[in-house]
Amino acid sequence: MIWDLRNGQRSFSESAMHAIETAPADWEKGYCDLCCLLLNKAFLLECGHTFCDRCIVVLVEGNRSVSPDTVECPFCLTISPHLISRDSKTAPEPPAPSFVSCQAPNHKLVGTSSVQYFCVQTSELICTSCALSALYVGKALLTVTEAAEYFGNIIHDKTTNIRLAVAEVRKYVRKLRRQQDSLGLQLEEMIENLNNRKLEIINAVTEKFSILERILIRFTDMHRDELARETTDITQRVRSVMDAVSSSEKHAAQQDPLVFLVEAKMLISLLSQKLKALSSCTERRAAPPPLQLPQLGSTANILGAVRALEFRDLRSKGLQPSWGSKQS
Structure with missing residues (x-):
């Protein structure tokens, strides 16, 4: 996936961007999404992320804030009720690195010069001959191993910064989920x-109680749907960011240094953009206060009020949403 950076249909930057944004290559599936080590026994969550036997134990033991028998994915924050075990002892190996030619503008073919x-x-990969030329006198040169490191x-x-930011977003998502449960x-x-x-005044107000119940459900669902939409939006952003994080770390850990250097700056730029996008998740408007449902009072006091209740006025009697809704 990430080695084909010189595809004739894409520029260098477009190829690197495409490599990170798309699904992991087949060889990446043989590595844990969390520790990036080769899988021996794999555990697959419902969201599609895969973890080794060591990391899955840490995840299960650390998920005290979710319901029993469920696991919260650390990448996309999806709650998975099922865990699938699969044998990954025959995980594919990364493809052989492709040849990287000298990028010096004055490079001349001299035998089989290799990039060193x-x-x-200038952010150029150069051979030994070009490194000794006048063009690079006084410039800082690193070996490919030093540059890769x-x-x-x-x-x-x-x-690491993104993981810390995700931890803060995870707290915010859990707060939204608690508000959803509270509304329920x-x-x-x-x-x-x-x-x-209703049992006490059923003969007089049966019809109006049914209408009131439907209105309560409708307004409450509106609040819950708002929270659900925001939660879904955040989890989708986090999933996209963490997929990029996992892919970048795998390439940093597993690729040949020469191939890695070709795309390293682009990966860094992309991760910076992802971190900036992630930080905006919790900078939105404050979470809405809990919905205050109407208090009916005693049966004797509400009987006349219920009979005379005009439901078109309910918005002015406490059922109006207490924060701005996108669908209001």
């Missing part, structure tokens, strides 16, 4: 209260 250096100022460290720092409990309590009162 990376110029820090340098850019690998930068990518590691970027992915409020709805159940309110409907139970309505049903108890």
Whole structure:
């Protein structure tokens, strides 16, 4: 996937961007999405992310905030009720690295010169002959191994910052989920209260109680749907970011240094963009306050009010959403 950077239909930057944004190559599936080590026994979550036997134990033991028998994926924050085990002892090996030619503008074919250096100022991979030429006098040159280690460290720092940011986003998502659950409990309590009162005045107000119940459900669902949409949007962003993180780390850890250097700066730029996009998740508007459902009071006091209730006025009587809704 990521080695075909000189595809005639794509520029260098477009190829590198495409390599990270698309699904992992077949060889990447043989490695754990969390620790990036070769899989021996793989465990697949419902969302599609795969973990080794060591990492899955850490995930299961660390998921105390979700329901029993479920696992929260650390990449996309999806709750998975099922865990699939599969044998991955025959994981495919990375393809052989392709030949990288000298990028110096004054390069001349001299025998079988191979790329040995990376110029820090020009970001060019150059051979030994060009490194000794006047064009590179006074410029900082690193061996390909040193350059690969340098850019690998930068990518590691970027992915570490993203993981820390994801931890903050995860807290925010859990807060939204708790609000969803709270709204469900409020709805159940309110409907139970309505049903108890309805038994006492059923003959007089049966029809209006049914209408009121439907209105309560509709307005509560509107609030819950708003939270669900925001949660889904965030989880999709996080999944996209963490897929890029995992792919970048795998390439930093597994690829040939020459091939890795060709795309290293593009990976770093992409990770910076992902980190910026991720930080915007929790900079949105504050989470909405819990919905305050109407209090009915005693049966004796509400009987006349229920009979005279005009449902078109419910928005002015406490059922109006307490924060801006996209569908209001």
